[in-house]
Amino acid sequence: MDFINKAKDFIDKHDEQVDQALDKAGDFAKTRFAGHDQQIDQAVDKAQEFTGQGDTTRPAAPRTTPPPPPA
Template sequence: MSKLLDKAKELFGKHDDKVDQGLDKAAQQADQRTGQQYTDKIEKGSQVAKEHTGEGDTTK
């Protein structure tokens, strides 16, 4: 299992910009589907996820 996690971390690091874009799209969809009731929580969760992939947030 650790080999799989290591490989995933490596891929996330190489493609951090695409991972961040995907997280942004997922956050937008979640925000729309919840009727913008949890926008700040969704944004915070997305930011934390970005910080844990690759070298950090590549989108601002």
């Protein structure tokens, strides 16, 4: 468990670098899995949310799903 706590501390202290690495991994995945760019972007964004305040290296993607109807 000590390793996990150290990893979490590292990620918290270096959020921007982690976000950049996730972006690079996403770009690489796009070259390997052409046609799945949207899914890869969603996965990268979700991973970046887990590492801190979300993606700090690019602007937020536009919302692709319509908002739910009013109740």
